[in-house]
Amino acid sequence: MVRDVGDLGDLGDLRDIGGLAVPGDPPALDDLAALLEELSNACGLPGDEREVRDLLHRVLEPHVDEIRTDPIGNLLCRRGGGPVRVMLDAHMDEVGLMVAGYADGGLLRVRECGAIDPRVLAGRSVLVGRDRVPGVIGLRPVHFTDPAERDRATPVKDLLVDIGARTGEEAAAAAPLGSPVYFSTRFERLSDRVVKGKALDDRIGCAALARLLTAADYPGLTLYGAFTVQEEAGLRGAQVAAYNLDPHVALALEATSCADVPGVTPPDTATHLGAGPAITLMDGTIVTHQRVRDRLVALAEEHGVPYQFRRLTTAGTDSGAIFLARTGVPACTVAAPCRYIHGPAALADLHDIAALVRLVDLFLDSLDRGEFSL
Numbered sequence: 001m002v003r004d005v006g007d008l009g010d011l012g013d014l015r016d017i018g019g020l021a022v023p024g025d026p027p028a029l030d031d032l033a034a035l036l037e038e039l040s041n042a043c044g045l046p047g048d049e050r051e052v053r054d055l056l057h058r059v060l061e062p063h064v065d066e067i068r069t070d071p072i073g074n075l076l077c078r079r080g081g082g083p084v085r086v087m088l089d090a091h092m093d094e095v096g097l098m099v100a101g102y103a104d105g106g107l108l109r110v111r112e113c114g115a116i117d118p119r120v121l122a123g124r125s126v127l128v129g130r131d132r133v134p135g136v137i138g139l140r141p142v143h144f145t146d147p148a149e150r151d152r153a154t155p156v157k158d159l160l161v162d163i164g165a166r167t168g169e170e171a172a173a174a175a176p177l178g179s180p181v182y183f184s185t186r187f188e189r190l191s192d193r194v195v196k197g198k199a200l201d202d203r204i205g206c207a208a209l210a211r212l213l214t215a216a217d218y219p220g221l222t223l224y225g226a227f228t229v230q231e232e233a234g235l236r237g238a239q240v241a242a243y244n245l246d247p248h249v250a251l252a253l254e255a256t257s258c259a260d261v262p263g264v265t266p267p268d269t270a271t272h273l274g275a276g277p278a279i280t281l282m283d284g285t286i287v288t289h290q291r292v293r294d295r296l297v298a299l300a301e302e303h304g305v306p307y308q309f310r311r312l313t314t315a316g317t318d319s320g321a322i323f324l325a326r327t328g329v330p331a332c333t334v335a336a337p338c339r340y341i342h343g344p345a346a347l348a349d350l351h352d353i354a355a356l357v358r359l360v361d362l363f364l365d366s367l368d369r370g371e372f373s374l
């Protein structure tokens with residue numbers, strides 16, 4: 001059931017999945033959107049994931065058998081105690097900026113934290129530091145900018161963030177060196193299916209994983225949910241979490257690039273919004289484990305769950321780090337397509353996220369019933 005590029009049609013009726021959010025079930029999609037809204041509006045730069053972690057802890061504690069935070073900040077959950085150890089991963093951090101210095105007039109100098117295109121930055125509203133001080137990434141007015149300059153992105157090192165401070169001392173008091181700088185975009189539902197928010201990479205994965213940990217039961221499995229730190233800075237939390245949990249198999253639940261817009265043709269589109277979760281074939285950190293990938297495809301075909309392959313071979317996700325843990329872990333990434341990813345406002349389709357949850361649920365169920373061994 002791989003969808004052709006260009007087919008933005010209905011994903012069909014996938015109601016029968018035992019309490020998980022699905023297309024064709026508006027109240028369940030509303031629940032999914034509500035959780036994603038909370039997660040998207042929370043802030044979590046690499047190394048500053050506390051707000052996201054606290055939120056997930058609150059949501060998950062009543063539903064799991066064990067929940068703890070490891071020494072570097074990963075939130076590790078366990079449900080069940082069956083013989084097959086499965087790790088589901090979603091990273092808590094998002095891309096943003098970090099305060100790196102001060103300029104005359106109480107302005108802040110910044111550096112990237114994670115991969116950000118400088119073209120999306122100038123003029124944006126931001127939140128700075130632990131107290132989430134509002135500010136704006138300064139931009140010279142168009143009246144004082146020569147036409148050649150307007151065609152160029154200002155490098156991040158030349159951008160200045162204005163939080164209304166009048167002196168360097170005032171700025172340093174409100175935003176000490178190392179303070180995180182977040183996009184201030186609030187989550188919105190643009191239609192019954194499409195949502196807009198910051199940090200959908202990877203709060204989509206966090207929401208999907210939270211749904212799987214709270215809604216379903218797999219008695220043959222020890223199901224670990226790992227909400228990891230510092231993915232955007234180099235897949236760091238997942239490396240430690242996978243060593244700790246020692247899983248037999250792992251899936252990273254993600255949001256992934258989607259460039260299905262005019263002027264871009266496959267394979268450069270990478271994925272297509274509304275065409276189902278994307279299974280990674282290869283990226284810069286992993287060629288996904290063939291048997292895991294084949295099983296996901298077989299289950300999607302058998303149960304009519306729409307899916308697509310991610311037609312991009314660059315970048316990387318936590319599955320690349322998990323794959324190399326201990327003596328090696330069979331791993332794959334499944335991701336919801338996300339337009340304008342790593343920018344101040346990304347778009348995603350709730351049906352893709354629901355189908356992602358459905359596909360992972362089928363995979364866990366298949367392992368649970370011993371239909372699939374590695």
Ligand SMILES: [Zn+2]
Pocket residue numbers: 091201202231254255317
């Ligand atoms: Zn991600």
